[in-house]
Amino acid sequence: xxxxxxxxxxxxxxxxxSGPYEVGTIEVETPASELQExxxxxxPSISTVSFRIFYPCQPTTTRSNPVFxxxxxxxxxxxxxxxxxGVSQRLAVLFRNxxxxxxxxxxxxxxxxxxxxxxxxxxxxxxxxxxFSHGLGGSKNAYSHLLxxxxxxxxxxxxxxxxxxxxxxxxxxxxxxxxxxxxxxxSISHKQSPEVWKERDAxxxxxxxxxxxxxxxxxxxxxGEPLANFSAECTQESEQRLLDFQSSLDVHTPGxxxxxxxxxxxxxxxxxxxxxxxxxxxxxxxxxxxxLYEPSPSSSIVQQITPSSPLSLLDLWSLPLLSDSTTWLxxxxxxxxxxxxxxxxxxxxxxxxxxxxxxxxxxxxxKLTVSSDPALEHPLDSSxxxxxxxxxxxxxxxxxHLSQSDFGILFPxxxxxxxxxxxxxxxxxxxTRAILEVLRRxxxxxxxxxxxxxxxxxxxxxxxxxxxxxxxxxxxxxxxRKDGCVKGWIALELDQNNGDDEAVNKRTDRxxxxxxxxxxxxxxxxx
Numbered sequence: 001x002x003x004x005x006x007x008x009x010x011x012x013x014x015x016x017x018s019g020p021y022e023v024g025t026i027e028v029e030t031p032a033s034e035l036q037e038x039x040x041x042x043x044p045s046i047s048t049v050s051f052r053i054f055y056p057c058q059p060t061t062t063r064s065n066p067v068f069x070x071x072x073x074x075x076x077x078x079x080x081x082x083x084x085x086g087v088s089q090r091l092a093v094l095f096r097n098x099x100x101x102x103x104x105x106x107x108x109x110x111x112x113x114x115x116x117x118x119x120x121x122x123x124x125x126x127x128x129x130x131x132f133s134h135g136l137g138g139s140k141n142a143y144s145h146l147l148x149x150x151x152x153x154x155x156x157x158x159x160x161x162x163x164x165x166x167x168x169x170x171x172x173x174x175x176x177x178x179x180x181x182x183x184x185x186x187s188i189s190h191k192q193s194p195e196v197w198k199e200r201d202a203x204x205x206x207x208x209x210x211x212x213x214x215x216x217x218x219x220x221x222x223x224g225e226p227l228a229n230f231s232a233e234c235t236q237e238s239e240q241r242l243l244d245f246q247s248s249l250d251v252h253t254p255g256x257x258x259x260x261x262x263x264x265x266x267x268x269x270x271x272x273x274x275x276x277x278x279x280x281x282x283x284x285x286x287x288x289x290x291x292l293y294e295p296s297p298s299s300s301i302v303q304q305i306t307p308s309s310p311l312s313l314l315d316l317w318s319l320p321l322l323s324d325s326t327t328w329l330x331x332x333x334x335x336x337x338x339x340x341x342x343x344x345x346x347x348x349x350x351x352x353x354x355x356x357x358x359x360x361x362x363x364x365x366x367k368l369t370v371s372s373d374p375a376l377e378h379p380l381d382s383s384x385x386x387x388x389x390x391x392x393x394x395x396x397x398x399x400x401h402l403s404q405s406d407f408g409i410l411f412p413x414x415x416x417x418x419x420x421x422x423x424x425x426x427x428x429x430x431x432t433r434a435i436l437e438v439l440r441r442x443x444x445x446x447x448x449x450x451x452x453x454x455x456x457x458x459x460x461x462x463x464x465x466x467x468x469x470x471x472x473x474x475x476x477x478x479x480x481r482k483d484g485c486v487k488g489w490i491a492l493e494l495d496q497n498n499g500d501d502e503a504v505n506k507r508t509d510r511x512x513x514x515x516x517x518x519x520x521x522x523x524x525x526x527x
Contacts (some may be wrong), residue, residue: 011103012410014110014145016426019152020447024057024115024211025067025269026238027140027231028217029173034228035216038299042205045181046172048230049213052140054151055245056127057115064114069107069141071161072232073171076182077139078104080169084185090152094444106377107410109144111151117245120154124447126250127156128258131214134159135205135263135317135405142405143262149432153447155258156249160214164206166264173230180230197323201292206511208266208275208293212301215257219300222249255308258439262404266316268336270369271326276305277335290325307342310442312435313350314404318365319477330374337376337388344372344388346354349438351431352395353403355419367393367494386424390494392438392480398422404431428455430489433479440475449476455487488513 009287018025029050032041070077075096082092095101120127128151134142140161147157163170165186173180188199220227224246229239250256261269275293279284279302285291295302311334321330337344350370356362368374370391400419402408408415415421433453436446454476482491 010100011106013107014406016110017149017152018147018405018429018450018453019149019154020450021056021118021152021154022059022115023111023148023151024055024117024241025109025111025148026053026055026114026241027051027230028053028227028229028242030217030227030229031174032213032244035213035220036299038212038216038295038301039209039293040133041203042209046163046183046206046210049210049216049217049453050140050163050170050231051214052144052159052161053156053501054111054144054147054159055155055156056117056118056120056151057112060112065113066115067109067111068105069109069349069410070105070262071139071141074105076169076171076436080167080185081137084168089115100240109141109148111144111148114241116241117248120248122154122250123415124250124445126248128250128256128439128444128446129218130155130157130258130260130312131211131264132157133211133261133268134167135261135265135315136161137168138262138265138405139167145406145409146404146428146431149428150435151448152445153432153436155446156245158214158218160210162203162207162210162265162268164203166203166207172487173232175511178398191521192253192319194323194324197321199327199511200320200365201290201323201325203264204268204271205292207265208272211268211272212293212299214252214468215301215304218249218251218257221245222251251304253513255302255306258310258312258444259305260314260435263317263401264320266313267313267318267320269313270316270321271329273305273309273311273335274329274332276301277307277338278329278332281411286326288325289328291329292326305335307338308336308347308442310347310439310444311336311349312438313348313366313370314431315353315356315401316350316362316366316369318362318369321365321369322366330369333372333374336369337372337514340388342388345370345391346389347438347442348391349434350391350393351404351434352393353427354395354397354490355400357395357490368506371494392434393494394430394434394489396427396490399424399427403427406518412479426488430479430486433476437476437479441480454478 031048078096079092083089132147140159147159150157161170163172163183168185170183171180189196207439221242227242259269275291276295281472336342336348349371372388399423400415400421402415403421403424408421412424433449439446478485
């Protein structure tokens, strides 16, 4: 009934999650000094790590506090989003106080605040875990529907808030509370150059450090150790809820944690797993290589990231990986393809938007990144030289770069008008289905995809999202098939020449920046 009435509300709203579990959420900001830092802090002004956890929770009839989509302080975030879109500071202050704009303050995430964790029904008696890195303009809340959908299928998903200047604005809170110290968006040139790479490298150093700290925080939570929480949403109840996670997270077994990210976040995940895996003394990089993340040999993350670690890369943005200082690392395959006996593409999923598929220069580097030998100039050569299973690479038709975030599903009229994106709810369902199925095929215990989400004959799904339905339909085998059996879900082969190698030769001095590709229309016209 509430879902039906929400259609008539002027406030943008999310559809319900489609998995069998209710979803809880907790916001955490904890001092880095209380965690075992695997690598030195790249910026001493960032003294904490901040993240939101989405997890399967126990059903409750008690009304919880709303979880607002715009983080606190809301007026600062909303004004920063306007400035991120090119509005002057003076106009941004004016716009954020307009009555129809103020409706955005009331958007809520359909998760239960500080809910009690559901006891895991898995054979290990632990929930599988994923760490997700947001893209430019994102935040720990900006992918809530995708991450909540995964949580509703039986995963604990952790979304760090990166304070590297890639978000419209972010804050570093200390024990004194308040709004904390602001970290403003850093406007960096879209042209490839040594100066740009230096600045992106600096951002990646912060991101990788934060991802490492988020993993260390998970270990501490699973051990049942109290975690100081400076979050504005922190209450005595939320501190207790974190203690409920003790011995319930699958974070100790090497290769058990899944790693995922969107755009800049996908690039950060690639850099993280490679930096950890190809560390000295196991490998001997040349003197010109300047590592962005140097975990100590005794750190827990060194034991965690292995060739078995599942990876999901959404609309990977290539520019941050092209820095001259990390060329050696770029030419190494992802850990899954590091040895002939490894899983190779079996645990590697790349999902593009149609917009990024048409961005030929970036597509070339995506193919190289997920290939078994990125040192080769042409991914088709790499594919033909390998006997290992290829990665899963797909894109949904009529999808934009924003379609994998909350922006597409909250503002479908805007993404349709600006980018010709269709049915953002279905686009996110396809992403969720593919991620879950790759995890299943790698032995991760997650819930079945519903018949409605699989669009089985005789079961319809409305344009507004998917409803909870039959959960006993088994594995979602069709979503990873390459014969087009899922409507509008296109499989890509690494040896499929889309003109990307020719395009990269023509554009070696062009930007590899998502916002440029969108604004200047490269992704619309193709090559």
